[in-house]
Amino acid sequence: xxxxxxxxxxxxxxxxxxxxxxxxxxxxxxxxxxxxxxxxxxxxxxxxxxxxxxxxxxxxxxxxxxxxxxxxxxxxxxxxxxxxxxxxxxxxxxxxxxxxxxxxxxxxxxxxxxxxxxxxxxxxxxxxxxxxxxxxxxxxxxxxxxxxxxxxxxxxxxxxxxxxxxxxxxxxxxxxxxxxxxxxxxxxxxxxxxxxxxxxxxxxxxxxxxxxxxxxxxxxxxxxxxxxxxxxxxxxxxxxxxxxxxxxxxxxxxxxxxxxxxxxxxxxxxxxxxxxxxxxxxxxxxxxxxxxxxxxxxxxxxxxxxxxxxxxxxxxxxxxxxxxxxxxxxxxxxxxxxxxxxxxxxxxxxxxxxxxxxxxxxxxxxxxxxxxxxxxxxxxxxxxxxxxxxxxxxxxxxxxxxxxxxxxxxxxxxxxxxxxxxxxxxxxxxxxxxxxxx
Numbered sequence: 001x002x003x004x005x006x007x008x009x010x011x012x013x014x015x016x017x018x019x020x021x022x023x024x025x026x027x028x029x030x031x032x033x034x035x036x037x038x039x040x041x042x043x044x045x046x047x048x049x050x051x052x053x054x055x056x057x058x059x060x061x062x063x064x065x066x067x068x069x070x071x072x073x074x075x076x077x078x079x080x081x082x083x084x085x086x087x088x089x090x091x092x093x094x095x096x097x098x099x100x101x102x103x104x105x106x107x108x109x110x111x112x113x114x115x116x117x118x119x120x121x122x123x124x125x126x127x128x129x130x131x132x133x134x135x136x137x138x139x140x141x142x143x144x145x146x147x148x149x150x151x152x153x154x155x156x157x158x159x160x161x162x163x164x165x166x167x168x169x170x171x172x173x174x175x176x177x178x179x180x181x182x183x184x185x186x187x188x189x190x191x192x193x194x195x196x197x198x199x200x201x202x203x204x205x206x207x208x209x210x211x212x213x214x215x216x217x218x219x220x221x222x223x224x225x226x227x228x229x230x231x232x233x234x235x236x237x238x239x240x241x242x243x244x245x246x247x248x249x250x251x252x253x254x255x256x257x258x259x260x261x262x263x264x265x266x267x268x269x270x271x272x273x274x275x276x277x278x279x280x281x282x283x284x285x286x287x288x289x290x291x292x293x294x295x296x297x298x299x300x301x302x303x304x305x306x307x308x309x310x311x312x313x314x315x316x317x318x319x320x321x322x323x324x325x326x327x328x329x330x331x332x333x334x335x336x337x338x339x340x341x342x343x344x345x346x347x348x349x350x351x352x353x354x355x356x357x358x359x360x361x362x363x364x365x366x367x368x369x370x371x372x373x374x375x376x377x378x379x380x381x382x383x384x385x386x387x388x389x390x391x392x393x394x395x396x397x398x399x400x401x402x403x404x405x406x407x408x409x410x411x412x413x414x415x416x417x418x419x420x421x422x423x424x425x426x427x428x429x430x431x432x433x434x435x436x437x438x
Contacts, residue, residue: 071211074215083213161210236315377417
């Protein structure tokens with residue numbers, strides 16, 4: 001393995017050599033300290049442009065490069081805002097198109113409200129074709145946008161969130177959002193049926209790329225309830241630790257006309273990428289990295305790491321497909337270095353941010369039977385026992401004692417499970433109970 005993710009030091013990004021001229025161009029507009037943290041976010045930002053193209057994963061599945069989700073995580077004032085500069089530079093045409101589409105749709109809504117009072121008025125809603133979705137998008141709005149993109153040839157939408165809290169405003173509650181994130185990553189078909197005229201009824205393949213910026217504290221709060229349901233593994237982490245106080249102001253690029261001219265030339269290659277492809281060098285690399293991730297799982301005896309690593313491989317593979325399309329459908333050694341970095345940087349970032357929450361993470365079910373509720377009356381040896389014996393048993397099981405023990409005994413007596421002898425102070429299991437359990 002090239003990188004040791006068990007260290008505190010961040011994996012150093014590779015040199016962006018032959019075949020990565022487009023990535024070099026984008027990174028050149030950011031400050032030096034953001035080059036490595038922003039590298040994992042370039043693929044979802046520009047990969048949105050690829051449509052009607054499938055790539056074969058080593059498993060034999062045909063996948064699209066959509067569904068990429070990356071979280072840029074850094075402490076407050078960590079220069080995360082530079083991601084927005086890249087996002088806007090790469091999606092200028094989407095912004096312009098969406099603004100025009102929304103303007104027409106708002107005008108349609110005004111006309112509809114005025115004319116809908118007429119009994120003779122009939123109008124079918126034509127939802128706008130939107131590619132750069134707003135942060136505050138409802139679940140019906142999201143589905144309509146996906147249906148519209150489906151009708152126009154299976155286009156991919158893109159969402160960029162400045163704060164991870166905005167995710168909970170996307171498509172409903174936190175639980176609904178995490179479900180949608182998993183469905184987006186899996187490129188699932190979403191079906192909706194509403195029994196009202198105004199409700200949304202239809203289906204569409206969820207093709208969406210998503211980037212989000214946040215701090216370590218907010219990331220921990222968001223994912224604390226979704227560590228083992230697959231949500232965390234599907235979202236790539238790119239963590240930038242707090243740097244030393246050197247007093248230097250980070251310098252960014254000028255985003256000149258020359259820069260935009262070069263960028264548009266590269267992006268056009270993604271627009272023209274259509275069909276089915278097998279990138280053999282990339283698949284061979286992923287096979288090797290899969291062995292490396294499994295080896296790391298064995299060395300650390302950590303099933304959670306291995307589970308997340310399998311999805312990190314797929315996310316890095318999708319990024320490799322975007323790089324290949326950007327380089328006129330040609331593979332290079334430099335691309336392989338970046339794909340390898342993306343896998344290990346993701347796993348390193350997750351353990352830097354959530355390590356203490358994952359250290360006890362065992363997703364196996366081998367010991368699940370140990371959690372079956374204990375029958376405390378059956379666990380007491382012999383047919384008779386004292387209150388102190390039940391008290392000790394409850395304490396060993398981590399349950400409350402004292403008044404809680406007395407209450408349980410009263411319930412047992414009431415249900416004719418035990419009888420109480422005031423003279424001896426003993427509780428005795430009834431014949432009815434003993435006959436039932438033998």
